[in-house]
Each structure stands twice: as structure tokens, then as C-alpha cells.
Amino acid sequence: MNIPQARCYVEVSRSIIAANYRAVRDAVASEGARVIAVVKADAYGHGSIEVSKALVEQGAEWLAVSSVEEGVALRRAGIPSRILVMAGIMPWECGALAEFNLTPVIHSLEELRLLNERCAGIQVHLKIDTGMNRLGALAEASEIIAALHAAPRVQVEGLMSHFASAADFTSEQTDAQIAAFHQMESSLTRLGFAAPIRHFASTNAVAYPRRDAWMSMVRTGHAIYGYVSPARGHAPHAILRVRPALSWRTRIVLVKEVPAGSRIGYGGAFVAPSRMRIAVLSAGYADGIPHRLSNRGKVIAGGRFAPIVGPVSMDLTTIDITASPEMKPGDVVTILGREGDVSLDAQQIARTAGTISYNVLCGISARVKRFYID
Ligand SMILES: *Cc1c(COP(=O)(O)O)cnc(C)c1O
Numbered sequence: 002m003n004i005p006q007a008r009c010y011v012e013v014s015r016s017i018i019a020a021n022y023r024a025v026r027d028a029v030a031s032e033g034a035r036v037i038a039v040v041k042a043d044a045y046g047h048g049s050i051e052v053s054k055a056l057v058e059q060g061a062e063w064l065a066v067s068s069v070e071e072g073v074a075l076r077r078a079g080i081p082s083r084i085l086v087m088a089g090i091m092p093w094e095c096g097a098l099a100e101f102n103l104t105p106v107i108h109s110l111e112e113l114r115l116l117n118e119r120c121a122g123i124q125v126h127l128k129i130d131t132g133m134n135r136l137g138a139l140a141e142a143s144e145i146i147a148a149l150h151a152a153p154r155v156q157v158e159g160l161m162s163h164f165a166s167a168a169d170f171t172s173e174q175t176d177a178q179i180a181a182f183h184q185m186e187s188s189l190t191r192l193g194f195a196a197p198i199r200h201f202a203s204t205n206a207v208a209y210p211r212r213d214a215w216m217s218m219v220r221t222g223h224a225i226y227g228y229v230s231p232a233r234g235h236a237p238h239a240i241l242r243v244r245p246a247l248s249w250r251t252r253i254v255l256v257k258e259v260p261a262g263s264r265i266g267y268g269g270a271f272v273a274p275s276r277m278r279i280a281v282l283s284a285g286y287a288d289g290i291p292h293r294l295s296n297r298g299k300v301i302a303g304g305r306f307a308p309i310v311g312p313v314s315m316d317l318t319t320i321d322i323t324a325s326p327e328m329k330p331g332d333v334v335t336i337l338g339r340e341g342d343v344s345l346d347a348q349q350i351a352r353t354a355g356t357i358s359y360n361v362l363c364g365i366s367a368r369v370k371r372f373y374i375d
Contacts, residue, residue, distance in 0.1 A: 008283040009251040017246040034215040039222030041067040072103040095119040110148035117152035126159030131181040133165040142188035160196035167205035170234030248338025251284035266311030289364040291354035301335040
């Protein structure tokens with residue numbers, strides 16, 4: 002299938018992905034840090050294989066995914082970079098780690114013992130919990146040292162942690178997390194262990210620069226796709242210049258004129274205040290349009306904003322195109338992206354839908370065809 006036939010599709014620009022990657026790489030190079038490009042969750046909906054290929058072309062040495070399964074998919078597609086598996090491994094996945102040369106992040110000292118038994122020779126990154134209280138080992142430096150000695154067949158190549166609130170400058174949490182990391186690092190060093198690689202920062206801690214957290218590498222996802230979350234409080238200016246790489250479009254299946262007083266869609270909550278021209282779009286919440294955009298979101302039709310009227314349904318969404326009477330079945334409408342001077346990005350959609358841009362991007366469902374442009 003090509004774009005002229007697709008009912009609902011995204012276009013991902015390889016050159017924008019590449020430019021965003023270079024923007025991150027150049028920003029952190031000043032501090033001697035390198036980039037781990039995060040391509041988990043199918044590259045935040047952009048397509049992990051195509052995105053990884055574009056990143057490898059830019060010289061990306063490290064990629065990160067969530068699961069062993071995601072890492073295996075990249076290896077099967079011929080991706081040669083180091084691949085960090087960040088969201089935990091299952092006891093039965095040890096074989097695949099070795100077979101596909103994946104580097105797991107481990108989150109407990111128990112896991113270190115398990116890998117020492119089952120996966121001799123493997124390199125791992127140890128994540129420490131510096132206060133987010135999700136993944137990461139909560140242990141004393143002395144306990145970590147004892148576990149390292151008890152696991153001589155595992156090489157701890159990296160020491161890492163993850164921020165809970167890096168864009169929130171009303172919170173002390175980021176400073177506290179950085180202090181906890183440095184304290185753990187110096188205790189470990191004093192006890193004779195220094196990890197060759199240390200990493201902590203994701204997009205927000207790069208964009209609103211926390212240079213003391215850039216360390217050897219930064220792990221950025223959102224920025225690679227062209228986004229930086231809005232900051233809270235007195236944040237420094239964002240230093241990254243990145244642009245959204247993905248546009249999301251659908252087609253009109255039907256256009257109709259409805260008289261004043263017509264109720265549109267399930268529930269009948271939207272009542273046409275006057276005669277209206279309605280277009281029915283070939284996309285709904287099963288494609289990832291947030292249901293919360295019902296009666297409050299908008300799309301771009303004919304180069305103008307067109308409000309969503311009535312509920313977003315599973316496969317269809319109704320919009321008001323009274324201002325664009327030239328639109329007809331088969332015409333393309335932009336859910337996320339740009340037409341001329343008018344644009345809508347995942348951040349704006351998220352704000353209207355009461356969610357976050359990550360959720361909008363990852364929510365674009367598998368049935369939406371992905372196309373790649375230069
Ligand atoms: C997803 C993730 C990242 C990337 O975060 P962004 O905000 O998209 O840059 C980094 N580290 C870990 C552990 C993650 O889970």
C-alpha cells in the first residue's frame with residue numbers, strides 16, 4: 002500500500018529524526034557525554050526498525066528498548082548498535098540476552114546472582130533507585146560491593162538511575178536524586194568499584210540542562226522524536242532545538258450538510274447550533290485518537306482548524322468543515338502535523354485530551370500505516 006490508498010497513516014521524516022539526534026548529540030558533546038537513543042515502544046509509535054536504521058546511519062552507538070522482545074526485533078532487522086534493555090528481564094530471557102547480544106539493566110542484587118549463574122560473561126548496567134521508587138536497586142554501597150564479588154561472571158559496565166521530575170523546577174527532587182547518585186558513586190569508588198559508564202539524564206534533564214547529570218551518556222527518547230515537555234517553575238531556557246518528526250493523517254469518508262438542531266453521533270450530546278457541513282473521518286479511538294477529544298479537539302482540514310463535533314467513535318470521527326466547503330470524500334485531513342501555517346503537535350493534542358505527549362504518540366495504534374519520507 003502507498004500513501005494514496007491509506008485511510009489513516011503517519012509519515013515519519015527520517016531527516017528530522019536524524020537532525021534531532023544530532024541536536025542532542027551536539028548539545029551533550031560539550032560535556033563529553035554521548036547519546037543512548039531510546040527506541041522503546043516501537044520508537045514512541047514512529048516505528049523502531051526504521052527509526053533505528055536512520056539513527057545508525059547517524060553513527061548511533063547505543064539504542065535502548067524496554068524489553069528483550071523489542072531488542073530481538075532490532076537484531077533480526079540487522080541493527081548492529083549496542084542495545085540496552087531497560088524495563089526488566091524475566092528469568093527465562095537469559096538465553097536471548099546472550100544470543101542477541103543485548104545489554105540488560107538490572108534492578109536488584111538478586112538479579113545479579115541469577116545472571117551470574119545463567120548468563121556468564123554478560124555485561125549489565127546496574128540501576129540504582131535514587132528516589133523515584135520504581136525500578137532500581139535500593140541497597141547500600143557495601144551490599145552492592147558484596148553482590149559484585151559474589152557475581153564474578155557478570156561485568157557491571159554501567160551505573161545508572163532515572164529522574165522522576167526533571168522538568169519540574171518547583172521541586173527539589175531532581176537535586177536530591179543527583180546528590181544521592183553522586184554519594185552512591187563515591188561510596189562505591191571508595192570500596193573499590195567504579196563503573197566505566199554512568200548515565201542518568203533523559204530528555205528533560207538534557208533540554209533544561211542539568212549538566213552534572215549528563216555523565217558519560219544521556220538516554221533520550223522524546224527529543225529524538227522532536228519534543229521537550231513543558232517545564233514547571235523557574236526553568237532555564239530549553240537548549241534543544243528539535244522538531245516533531247511525525248505527521249498523522251486520515252481521509253474523509255463522507256461529507257454531509259445537517260440542519261440546525263441535528264444531534265451528531267453516539268449519545269447525541271452535540272447539537273448543531275445552525276446548518277453545518279460535517280465530514281466523517283476514517284479514524285477513531287481504535288487508531289489512537291483520544292476519546293477525550295470528543296467535542297473539544299480539532300484537526301486541520303483544508304489548511305484550517307476544524308473542530309471535532311460529537312464523540313470520537315471507534316473507527317470514525319466527525320468534524321465541522323463548514324469553513325472548508327471544498328473538502329470531499331478521499332481528501333486528507335491532518336490529525337497531528339502541519340498544513341501550511343497551521344499546525345498541531347502532540348503536546349497541544351495532549352493538553353486538550355488531558356494527557357501527555359508521550360501518551361498521544363504511543364497511542365497511535367498498530368493499524369495506522371507508517372510511511373517514511375526523507
Ligand atoms: C523512556 C526512558 C527514557 C527516555 O525518556 P525521554 O523522556 O523520552 O527522553 C530514559 N530512561 C529510561 C529508564 C526510560 O524508561
